[in-house]
Amino acid sequence: MSALPVVSAPVPLVLASTASPPAAWSALEVAEVRGKSRLIACKNIQPLKLLQPASHGPAVHVVLSSYGGGMVAGDAIRLRAKVQAGARLILSTQASTKIFRSIDGAVAEQHTAGELGENALAVVFPDPVVLQAESRYRQAQEWHLQPSSLLLLVDWFHSGRMDQGERFAFHALHSELRVRVAGRLVALDRFAFNPAENIATSPANFAGYQTFFSVFLVGSPEDARFRLLGEILAQQKMPGSTGPHFSISSQPYAVSVARARENVWVLRAAAHSRMDLQPLCDALLAGLADEQLLGYNPLARKY
Template sequence: METGKVVVERIRGRSTVTQCFAKYPLKLIIPRKVGTSQTDAVWIYTLTYGGGIVSGDTISCGITIGDGCTTVLTTQASTKVYKSVGSKCSEQVLEARIGSDALLVLIPDPVTCFSTAKYSQKQVFRVMSDSSLLIVDWITSGRHESGEKWDFGFYKSTNHIFLEGDKPLFLDTTLLEQGSTATVAERMQDYQVIAMVILLGPKLKHVQDQVQEDVKKMMSGQFRIPSIGFGLYADTHDNCRLSVPPFIASCSVFGPKVLLFTSLFLFCTVIMQV
C-alpha cells in the first residue's frame, strides 16, 4: 500500500500539484513559492517523522509528472537509517512516471546507514522518448562522529528505467553487504562516499556535455605511473607506489541520450543553491 502519492499536471500553463497524499511515516512538503515568478517547477520535499527510517519501516511513494511539467524531488537532510532490530530491513520504494516533454529531477541528500542497519531502496522510472530525467543516488560511510565507517549490515539500491511502458533502458543494483572474508569497510578502504548520477533526455543535453568534459579533465592523469620522485599522487618515500586519489569517477553514454556518472570520494562537501 502506498504511503505517498503526488500528481503534477499542467494547469493554466504552469506545473501544478493536482493530487498529494502522504501518511505515516512519510511526510511531503510542497512550498508555494520557489525561485522567481518565472520559475515553472514544482518542488517536493520528502521527510520522515522522527528524522529517519526505523527498522522494519516500509515507505512506498508514487509520482506522476504530466506532459510538459517540471518537478524537483528532494530532501531536507540526509536519509538516516536507524539500527536494525533483529533481521528487520527498512525499505523505500519510488515509482515515477514522466510524461512527454516533462522533466523530473531527483536530488536527495545522501543515505546514511547507522551501525547494523539494513536498508533496501528501489526506484522505478517510466519515461517517454522525449522525457528528461536526472537521478542522484548516493550513500555515505556512516556516522563518523560515532566512529562508524561502513558499519551497517546491508545496503541495496536498485534503479530501473523503462522506455514507453515496459522497454528496459537501464537496470542497475548496488549491493553492499558484510562478507565472511572481508567487511565493507575493508573493501572500500579510505573512500567515504559512493555516488551515481543519471542524466536522460533533451532538456539535460547541455548538462551531459558539461559532465563528460569535467570528468575527462578531473580524471586525466589520475593513475599515471609517476616519474622518479615526482608525479600525481606519488609517494616521495617509494617511487613505485601510488597513493589513493581523493576522487575516482567514470562517465559513460548508453541508450538514447542517457549519461551515467559514477564516483567514489574520500570526503564530500555538498553545496546546493536553489
C-alpha cells in the same frame, strides 16, 4: 491400519489469512497549469511527509521528510510520482536519511515508482542515505518515461556516521533502479553489500572512500536539455594521467562518467567526505538552473 472416516457431506473450511494487507502508497502528481507546473494531488502515508516549499521557477519543488529524520527497522516508505506532459518536478530531501539500527533482522525499505509524460522533466536530488551501525536497508526505484521525457536521478549513500568514525558498521544494503522509455528497459542498476561478508576497505570494494554518489541521466539525444546536462556530466571526468607519478588518491574524489547508451549517461563518484563532493553538486545544480530545466537552483540556500 484402520480405515479413514467417511464424511457424507462437504464441510466448508475457513482459514485465517496470514497475508499482510497491501501496503499503502504516498502519491503526488504534477501538471502544467497556465504555463507553470503545479502540484495537483498529494497524499502522505506515514512515516513519509511531503512538503512543498515555494518555487522561484517554473518547476514544482517537493521535499521528502520523515518523522525523526530517518527510518527505523520495519519502516516501509512507498511513493508514486506522476509528472504530466510538459510539467517539471524537483524531488529533494529535508536532510540526510538516517537508517537506524535493525531489531530482530527487520529491514527499512523505500520504494519509488515514477511516471513521466511527454516533454516532462523530473529531477531527483536527495541528500545521502546514512547507514548507521547494525542497520538494514533496501530501496527500489522504477521510472517510466516517454521518448521525449527527461530524468536526472541522484543516488547517494554514506558508509555510516562519518563524524563519529563509524564506517561500514551496517548489516546490509540493497539498491535497485530501473528506467524504462516507452516500455523498453534502458537502465538497470543493482547493488548489494554486506560488510560482514566482504572487506569494505579492500581496493576491490571501497578502499578508503566513505561517500558514494551516482547520477543517471535519461532522455532523448535530440533534446537540448539532455545535451546540456550530458555536457555538464562529461566535464566532470577526472583529468587524465600526465605521467607515472599520477595518483588517484591525491584527488578530492574519484569520478567516472560514461554514456552507457545513446539516451543514457551515468556518473559515479566516491569521496572521503560530503564536502569533497560539493564542487560536483554545484556544477550539476548550476546546470539545472538553466531556464530550459528548473529555472533556478532550488538547493542554493541549503548548500
